[in-house]
Amino acid sequence: MQLRKNKVNFSKINHIFLSHLHGDHIFGLMGLISTFGLLGRRSALHIHAHEDLKGLFEPHLNYFCSDLPYQIVFHNLTFDGPKIIYEDKKVTVESFPLSHRVPTCGFLFKEKPKQPNVRKEAIHKYQLQVREIVALKEGHPFIGEDGKMVPEEELIIPAPRPASYAFCSDTRYLRRIIPVIEGVDLLYHEATFGHELKDLAKSTSHTTAKQAATIARDANVGKLLLGHFSSRYRDLKPLEEEAKAVFEKTVMVKDNDVFTIER
16 A cells, blocks of 8 residues: 555566564565566566465465465565675665564665766867777776876766665664674664663663664764654654764654755
C-alpha cells in the first residue's frame, strides 16, 4: 500500500534486504510477492535475509503461490562481520552485524565513484581524440602541442561525490559500527526510547535518541534520520530535542518522507 501511495514502480524492485526476522520487518513480504505474481512479473526477485527465511516462506509459497511466474532467489546473510553482499556497476551494498534479540544486520549503500566529464570546449580546442578523452577520464595527464601539461581543471568537470546511506535497525547502542558507517551522507538509526529509559533500551536491545545521536556525531555523518519510535511517545518533541542536543542535523522521520542527498 505504501509503495502504491508513493508511486514506486514495482518492476524496478529487484533486491530486498531484510535486517532481521521479526514480524514488523517481514510480515508484509508475502503479500508483496503475491502481488508481483498477479501483476505478471517475470524477472527474478532477490531476497537477502537470515537463512531461516527460506524455510519459513517455502510452505507459504508452495501453498499460496505455486504458479508464481517468476523466480525467488534467497541469499543468506552472515553475521560475523562486514561483508559486500551485492555489487553492480553503480553501487555496492554491505551488511554489518548489529546487536538485537535475534541475528540482525545493518546495511550500507554506497555509490561507486564516477568518471569525470571532459569539457566540450577542451575537446574542440585541443582536437581531442577518443583515446585521449578516455585517458583523461581515467586520470591521465594531457600534454599539449607545446610540450606542456594542460591543467586538469581546464580539461575536465569533476564527477559528483558518491552518495552513501546506512540503515541501522533494530539494535542496541553499538559503537563498533562507527568505523563502518563513518562519513555517510545519511544515517537511518532506530531511536525506540528516550534516554530516561536507557535501561529498558539496553534490556530490549534497542537504542535511545541520545545514543543514536552520539553514534551520528562520532561517525561524522551528514544527516541523522531517527525512526522506530515506541508507541508510548505520542509527542516526539522530547526525543528530537534530546537528539539535537548531541547532533543538530537530526530529523524525526515519518512515513512517505523523501530526503535528497546534497553533493
